[in-house]
Amino acid sequence: MTTFCTETWELRKFLDIVTRINNMSNSNNLPKLEYEDINSGYGTLNKDISKKFDNRKGILFEKNNILFGKLRPYLKKWYLSNFKGIALGDFWVLKTKGTNVNFVYYLIQSSSYQKVANNTSGTKMPRSDWKSVSQSPFYIPSIPEQSRVGNILKDVDLSITLQQRQLDLYKKLKKGLLQKLFPKNGKRVPEVRFVNFSEDWEEYKLSDLSTVSTGKAFSSSDFNENGKYLVITNKNISNDSKSNSFKTDRIDISDTKTIQKYNLDGKNILVTMDGVNLGKTGLFSNKNAVLAQRVGRIQSNQFEFVYQITSSNRFLSEMRKLSVGNAIKHISLKQISNYINLVPKSVMEQRYIGILLKNIDDTSITQNKKIKELKTLKKYLLQKLFI
Numbered sequence: 150m151t152t153f154c155t156e157t158w159e160l161r162k163f164l165d166i167v168t169r170i171n172n173m174s175n176s177n178n179l180p181k182l183e184y185e186d187i188n189s190g191y192g193t194l195n196k197d198i199s200k201k202f203d204n205r206k207g208i209l210f211e212k213n214n215i216l217f218g219k220l221r222p223y224l225k226k227w228y229l230s231n232f233k234g235i236a237l238g239d240f241w242v243l244k245t246k247g248t249n250v251n252f253v254y255y256l257i258q259s260s261s262y263q264k265v266a267n268n269t270s271g272t273k274m275p276r277s278d279w280k281s282v283s284q285s286p287f288y289i290p291s292i293p294e295q296s297r298v299g300n301i302l303k304d305v306d307l308s309i310t311l312q313q314r315q316l317d318l319y320k321k322l323k324k325g326l327l328q329k330l331f332p333k334n335g336k337r338v339p340e341v342r343f344v345n346f347s348e349d350w351e352e353y354k355l356s357d358l359s360t361v362s363t364g365k366a367f368s369s370s371d372f373n374e375n376g377k378y379l380v381i382t383n384k385n386i387s388n389d390s391k392s393n394s395f396k397t398d399r400i401d402i403s404d405t406k407t408i409q410k411y412n413l414d415g416k417n418i419l420v421t422m423d424g425v426n427l428g429k430t431g432l433f434s435n436k437n438a439v440l441a442q443r444v445g446r447i448q449s450n451q452f453e454f455v456y457q458i459t460s461s462n463r464f465l466s467e468m469r470k471l472s473v474g475n476a477i478k479h480i481s482l483k484q485i486s487n488y489i490n491l492v493p494k495s496v497m498e499q500r501y502i503g504i505l506l507k508n509i510d511d512t513s514i515t516q517n518k519k520i521k522e523l524k525t526l527k528k529y530l531l532q533k534l535f536i
Contacts, residue, residue: 158289183238213244217277220274250299377401
């Protein structure tokens with residue numbers, strides 16, 4: 150049976166629900182926690198600091214203390230400690246008094262607290278003002294309700310952490326497979342192969358494996374916000390391109406030949422040919438989109454295998470090495486077409502490799518969507534569970 154809390158929330162000053170800890174220590178037996186160790190906005194550590202020992206001096210914190218980064222508070226550096234350590238840098242170390250620690254931890258992530266914390270002093274190095282924050286009132290419920298609010302959000306955070314770990318494992322798996330399924334420098338065969346394949350790999354140009362083309366210089370005067378076709382440019386290329394969930398210019402086209410030549414229906418690998426993202430690739434497919442100039446387009450019967458080649462760091466590095474220009478670097482279709490990579494002679498082996506890696510990519514995309522959905526849920530709950 151579900152029970153609901155009906156008690157009125159009370160306004161209490163922040164100073165009445167927490168104590169700011171200022172005990173200093175330089176013990177080299179306690180791990181040191183710095184700004185850079187915390188994932189912004191998520192309250193998790195991005196590395197193992199359990200053996201990060203030195204004699205630098207900082208604020209001593211205990212288990213269940215809340216750390217809040219007061220320097221550039223918009224960076225959202227917060228952490229609920231589950232160990233004893235020393236905080237280095239511009240942190241407030243907070244100990245709850247008469248309140249549930251999880252509730253207070255999520256209170257500092259709410260918009261009501263963030264608004265006050267980001268009313269900063271200083272321009273280049275803005276800092277939250279303790280005098281202002283400590284005297285600011287916040288609505289606080291009864292202890293039982295605090296516990297329920299804190300536990301709900303803690304469960305969501307735990308789910309995000311578990312899903313993120315799973316995604317990290319998929320990324321690690323793919324990295325390992327790329328190292329094993331493709332020959333190392335100076336080698337002609339990979340360390341791991343599918344059964345019944347033993348021939349040496351050979352060098353192929355990208356143009357031997359695919360068709361490389363570019364788009365059209367559509368006139369901006371023809372753009373129409375209600376146009377049928379999206380005009381895809383370099384700014385639209387990303388790892389999430391195939392979701393087609395972005396905004397860009399639109400155009401109406403009546404010429405059949407133009408539509409046939411530049412329409413992005415089917416499977417396409419797009420390559421950024423100039424600008425800061427030069428050499429970056431992304432998948433794209435949309436029958437109601439056309440390709441603009443300065444974007445490379447790769448189509449292939451061995452699509453999945455070719456995508457793994459062109460989405461590699463090696464391809465990105467080579468394209469940037471070949472780029473020319475002063476203010477804006479650029480590459481040509483010829484440079485893309487002439488990109489050389491070791492490739493298995495067997496089309497079937499190419500296909501097996503491409504499909505295996507695609508399956509991992511697809512699983513990672515699905516996993517990433519789950520994480521985004523959970524983060525959206527948390528954002529919604531922070532808006533609805535606090536006043």
